[in-house]
Amino acid sequence: MSSVSIGIIGAGRIGRLHAEQLSRNPAVRVAAVSDVRLTGELRDWANSLGIPRVTADYRELLDDPDIAAVLICSSTDTHAAIIVEGAARGKHMFCEKPVSFDYRETAKALEAVRRAGVILQTGFNRRFDRHFMRVRRWIDEGAVGEPHLIRITSRDPAPPSPEYIRVSGGLFMDMAIHDFDMARYLAGSEVAEVYAQGAVLVDPVIGELGDIDTAITTLRFESGALGVIDNSRRAVYGYDQRIEVFGSKGSASAGNDYPNNAELSTASAVSRDLPKYFFLERYAEAYADETRRFIECVRDGAKPPVDGNDALQAERIAHAAKLSLLERRPVALDEVR
Template identity: 70%
Template sequence: MEKLIIGIIGAGRIGRLHAEHLTRNGRADIRIISDVYVTDELRGWAAGLGIAAVTDNYKDIMQDPEIQAVFICSSTNTHVPFITEAARAGKHIFCEKPISLDYRQTAAALEEVRQAGVVLQTGFNRRFDHNFKRVRELVQAGRIGDPHLIKITSRDPAPPSSDYIKVSGGLFMDMAIHDFDMARYLSGSEVTEVYAQGAVLVDPVIGELGDIDTAVISLKFASGALGVIDNSRKAVYGYDQRVEVFGSEGSIGVQNDHPTTAEISTKDGVVRDNPKYFFLERYHDSYIDETRQFIDSVLNGQPVPVDGNDAFQAEKIAYAAKVSLTEGRPVKLSEIEVSVG
């Protein structure tokens, strides 16, 4: 069986998650994992997965002629230079979202990828969720006619640390960017206008750091459809991930995943489990599926299911949302002049 030889840059939470899933894929061979902090614990963890080489120098991956693909799981500020180096080294690329906090830098990185002729897949894992995939399939099949309204609810169970907020790029780029991608994915249409309203209702520290923790975002699509996204950094009942697409011939809705479907009904009410609490739990299977499809695409010479342009478009929407919030007005995507290829 042909295997894809892989190097992983970044051994934090998401890098380790991908490594653990890749080692269970019979078509993947992790040759090296790199991180700026190499500890005995990291070496022991890697050895337990059968990863022979651990390094604090990512160039060991870039310069290894046998490595065919690079998983970029490092901090966002490193993505563009790493993509550029990997592309110039002729290596295929899987990069976590966002590619950068500046869509213009992303455009430059994607031009490097285009010129090198390598594959780049972006880590929008929600596209691989079984529920959202089914909604997309039904919309594409015309089961609800023409989409008129796309509603997305995305609420985290608890806000991240202040240290994370400082480098996250803000709610629109860090959190809502998944929803911007989902809006394009479910509607099958490009966003043409964004109007964002935001507030600090969860943690005043977030506001002191120049960000918001609660938002409602209105979208207009090229198809004429409308969209609404609501975000919160804190839903006390768990990880709240719901979508609905309403169309001319009906609607499709997806509710939250729960640990079990058991319900207890008594005279006092009907009770069931809270939604799954954390994104790693909620999207466990989608993380596995996105890496599997990346490997299959590279080895079979097929297009990846979510590419660099998808990341670029979501970043432009996030940028437009930030402008909208700052200036208190709707912002057309046509105001964002840079385009990809």
């Protein structure tokens, strides 16, 4: 079976992670990578992976007839335009979240994808986490009955730099958007209403930049179920990622991932290692699995498991959460069209 030739747009942290993982996949040929910062170090890195071409212009990848698909890992403000251009050139695309900071721009990009008939998968990697997938399987099998309450805890080990905060789109769009998608994934229902509260409790600089670092968001789903998401930019003990679905027949949950399961019990304490510290460590397998699935969809012409509509709905929830925070009221998703 011939390999799928791909290009990677954006060689930052995520772009490099995907390139390194895909370079080990025999079903893939990473033909080129583009990044606006064309440095000698980037060329050396690409050469170490056997990537034959490096360019500063992503359009060279879109114009290459031998490249079947691209991974869009550039800055968020470029995603929607690249999707429109890629669709016009018949490229299948994997795009990191969010597709854009404005859900209306995302909707326009998705229309271009629909007209072109190409594949678009979005980068909600947590859906591919084996622990969270197990919870979803239990829900699908009816083990917890009808979901009533969904609880999600998502806390980073340390806040990002002020430079990142300035361009991140804010906590709801940058960080909690993963949790909004996970809430939909677990509930099997769209969100009907959002109510968010936030505060600056970690770093006053974040507040000076117009953002928050701590939040609680409550959700009401169209199914009638309720959801609660708590976010913080700093958990001193590590990367805190937990979910629970409580239903009419029981409860299913998944806790943090640890370096090992060893535990020491003495007369004074029971102790174990702290959770894995960073998202690249915590979700390493999930990142590999999501791109592996994308390649399979390109090869087989299958529908991606996480598509553009999933990105659009998560962005609508994020927008509603920001509006709720600013106006101090519940916001119906019907207001965000």
